[in-house]
Amino acid sequence: MTVTKKKKNERLDFRISSVDKLKIQRAVAFLGVSTADFVLKRIMPDVERVIAEEEKIHLNNEAWTGFVNLLQSPKPASASLKSAMQEYRKTQGV
Secondary structure: OOOOOOOOOOOOOOOHHHHHHHHHHHHHHHHHHHHHHHHHHHHHHHHHHHHHHHHHOOOHHHHHHHHHHHHOOOOOHHHHHHHHHHHHHHOOOO
């Protein structure tokens, strides 16, 4: 299996207290890793979790029922929608 590394060409700068910086430096020294790798390894799971949660669509029961009803019984396409689809197909070669 091939492991590909992401190219690191961006910086993330932020200010922290001197006490926190010393604690971080001490921890990375114990582990023998860079500060950037240490921080990224620990924040990325939270980053992924936040993105996944925020990208979810949350519906109450009434909205969910309405959504399901629309899927089960869609309204016929309007003339403007049909025209837009024809234009899309023409421009995209579909």
